[in-house]
Amino acid sequence: MAETVHSPIVTYASMLSLLAFCPPFVILLWYTMVHQDGSVTQTFGFFWENGVQGLVNIWPRPTLIAWKIIFCYGAFEAALQLLLPGKRVEGPISPAGNRPVYKANGLAAYFVTLATYLGLWWFGIFNPAIVYDHLGEIFSALIFGSFIFCVLLYIKGHVAPSSNDSGSCGNLIIDFYWGMELYPRIGKNFDIKVFTNCRFGMMSWAVLAVTYCIKQYEINGKVSDSMLVNTILMLVYVTKFFWWEAGYWNTMDIAHDRAGFYICWGCLVWVPSVYTSPGMYLVNHPVELGTQLAIYILVAGILCIYINYDCDRQRQEFRRTNGKCLVWGRAPSKIVASYTTTSGETKTSLLLTSGWWGLARHFHYVPEILSAFFWTVPALFDNFLAYFYVIFLTILLFDRAKRDDDRCRSKYGKYWKLYCEKVKYRIIPGIY
Numbered sequence: 298m299a300e301t302v303h304s305p306i307v308t309y310a311s312m313l314s315l316l317a318f319c320p321p322f323v324i325l326l327w328y329t330m331v332h333q334d335g336s337v338t339q340t341f342g343f344f345w346e347n348g349v350q351g352l353v354n355i356w357p358r359p360t361l362i363a364w365k366i367i368f369c370y371g372a373f374e375a376a377l378q379l380l381l382p383g384k385r386v387e388g389p390i391s392p393a394g395n396r397p398v399y400k401a402n403g404l405a406a407y408f409v410t411l412a413t414y415l416g417l418w419w420f421g422i423f424n425p426a427i428v429y430d431h432l433g434e435i436f437s438a439l440i441f442g443s444f445i446f447c448v449l450l451y452i453k454g455h456v457a458p459s460s461n462d463s464g465s466c467g468n469l470i471i472d473f474y475w476g477m478e479l480y481p482r483i484g485k486n487f488d489i490k491v492f493t494n495c496r497f498g499m500m501s502w503a504v505l506a507v508t509y510c511i512k513q514y515e516i517n518g519k520v521s522d523s524m525l526v527n528t529i530l531m532l533v534y535v536t537k538f539f540w541w542e543a544g545y546w547n548t549m550d551i552a553h554d555r556a557g558f559y560i561c562w563g564c565l566v567w568v569p570s571v572y573t574s575p576g577m578y579l580v581n582h583p584v585e586l587g588t589q590l591a592i593y594i595l596v597a598g599i600l601c602i603y604i605n606y607d608c609d610r611q612r613q614e615f616r617r618t619n620g621k622c623l624v625w626g627r628a629p630s631k632i633v634a635s636y637t638t639t640s641g642e643t644k645t646s647l648l649l650t651s652g653w654w655g656l657a658r659h660f661h662y663v664p665e666i667l668s669a670f671f672w673t674v675p676a677l678f679d680n681f682l683a684y685f686y687v688i689f690l691t692i693l694l695f696d697r698a699k700r701d702d703d704r705c706r707s708k709y710g711k712y713w714k715l716y717c718e719k720v721k722y723r724i725i726p727g728i729y
């Protein structure tokens with residue numbers, strides 16, 4: 298039996314329900330935002346009248362134009378990933394003792410992508426509003442295409458794994474859901490998770506944020522201040538992501554989660570559809586906040602994005618310098634934790650217990666959630682669906698904090714216990 302964090306029954310039930318319900322949810326979210334004015338009640342009324350057949354009727358068929366848009370975008374991003382120059386960066390040591398090597402060209406790819414997209418629009422070569430007009434078909438194509446992609450990853454994991462950081466847990470559903478390989482690659486250099494998570498998923502977030510803004514401009518002849526705040530904050534967040542992309546390669550998504558449905562389908566479909574949904578909502582809801590309120594929200598959002606960045610930076614700087622750095626102006630307090638790799642070697646890691654990491658063991662999730670709140674709140678409170686991403690993110694990160702704690706407890710044993718005694722709270726200081 299495969300080892301699971303939650304009880305096996307909860308694990309199977311949650312995996313099967315996510316596999317079954319996430320695809321229709323993406324379509325329902327798009328349909329409600331774009332065709333039902335963002336109103337869950339209206340969508341509910343539609344299904345009350347039309348039943349399940351209603352879902353079949355509204356589900357857009359993947360059209361040729363949708364496939365073309367996805368193919369051009371994916372091929373462009375893959376080419377940038379392979380061809381743009383970048384510094385050689387080493388990832389963290391994997392559980393099997395490997396150290397993957399990456400090319401850090403994410404920020405260049407990000408600027409080239411945005412400049413190309415805006416250039417195509419500016420010179421009248423391609424109108425981004427077309428992407429919004431075919432959004433349902435694009436999401437539908439992504440849903441099916443990414444599912445097939447995950448099946449191929451599963452097969453690759455069995456027949457041609459890229460490294461010994463791979464293997465089956467003996468259960469087909471878990472292997473498909475959590476993935477077989479930690480660092481699947483095509484050839485030596487094309488890292489599949491960097492492509493799915495960063496260059497396709499996170500990049501699509503920025504591209505769609507710009508798309509929604511342009512679409513609102515096309516409809517109304519101007520962009521509302523609420524849309525501007527939303528777009529700027531989402532772009533600041535994604536810029537921060539690419540600025541720090543090499544740091545992302547040290548996080549759970551890349552260093553611990555294998556390439557399966559959970560992470561790859563999530564980044565290929567869930568990020569473009571759900572993560573961008575507050576902007577999708579605003580296209581048809583041009584709320585005017587007034588300059589003062591807009592600026593307050595903007596500043597609060599940027600501050601939260603900065604704090605989230607600073608938490609990640611502090612941990613990585615601390616690890617990179619082997620604890621020989623200053624944390625909030627002082628020598629850091631730390632725990633030297635030893636652990637054994639799957640190949641039986643004993644290694645040590647440093648756990649930071651001061652700065653942001655002394656407030657709570659996953660304090661960085663607080664500003665992450667607040668940032669999402671601040672780029673959603675310009676939509677005000679007419680429809681709760683605009684807040685779906687914030688609610689989803691909160692659940693995701695609370696679950697992730699538990700998963701990470703459990704993983705670290707089994708990795709570091711008594712040292713993690715010591716860390717939990719020193720830093721008592723999991724996410725919110727004084728509360729949880």
Ligand code: NDP
Pocket residue numbers: 389547548549550605606609612616646647648649650654658661662665690693697701705708
């Ligand atoms: P972290 O970057 O927090 O990485 C967790 C790992 O850090 C642990 O597994 C452990 O790994 C190490 N670690 C834990 N405690 C310490 C410590 N005190 N000192 C040093 N190292 C420690 O995890 P995430 O991947 O969850 O977060 C990365 C970023 O991504 C965050 O900014 C987060 O907000 C964001 N994020 C955003 C999501 C979204 O959907 N918008 C989803 C998830 C994350 P080791 O084995 O190396 O010790």
